[in-house]
Amino acid sequence: MSHTRFATLISSLLLVLALAGCSGEPSSGDIEKVVKADVEKVNQQVPESMKTEVHAVKKISCVEAKESAGYNCDVEIDVTAPMVGRNKSVGQIRMVKGSDGWVATR
Numbered sequence: 001m002s003h004t005r006f007a008t009l010i011s012s013l014l015l016v017l018a019l020a021g022c023s024g025e026p027s028s029g030d031i032e033k034v035v036k037a038d039v040e041k042v043n044q045q046v047p048e049s050m051k052t053e054v055h056a057v058k059k060i061s062c063v064e065a066k067e068s069a070g071y072n073c074d075v076e077i078d079v080t081a082p083m084v085g086r087n088k089s090v091g092q093i094r095m096v097k098g099s100d101g102w103v104a105t106r
Contacts, residue, residue, distance in 0.1 A: 025062040025071045026095045030102045032057035034095065035077060038104060053080045060090065070096035070105065 026034075035057045043051040055078040062073040073093050080086045094105045 025064070026073065026102045028057070028059035031059050031073060031075055031093065031095065034102055034104050035093070050082045052082070055079060055086070062095070065094060070094050
């Protein structure tokens with residue numbers, strides 16, 4: 001393979017990888033990171049007996065928001081919360097990519 005063809009191939013692969021990294025919706029890991037950070041912020045403001053523990057966050061699906069920027073994501077969250085105990089529930093989180101990464105909005 002000539003040097004020119006090899007360089008073209010490498011450039012094409014890098015472009016595909018760059019576009020894949022920028023494309024669209026948040027990953028399950030992105031959502032889990034945001035949920036855990038938000039819960040930790042709340043936990044810092046409450047007594048130890050009122051803290052919530054996040055066991056798992058699973059992305060079910062995300063669709064691009066129609067009314068504004070971001071994605072509406074259905075997620076399953078497994079938490080232990082005061083007075084409720086351990087509970088798994090499915091809900092929706094709106095995710096928007098900010099300058100510092102993904103954030104959940106209300």
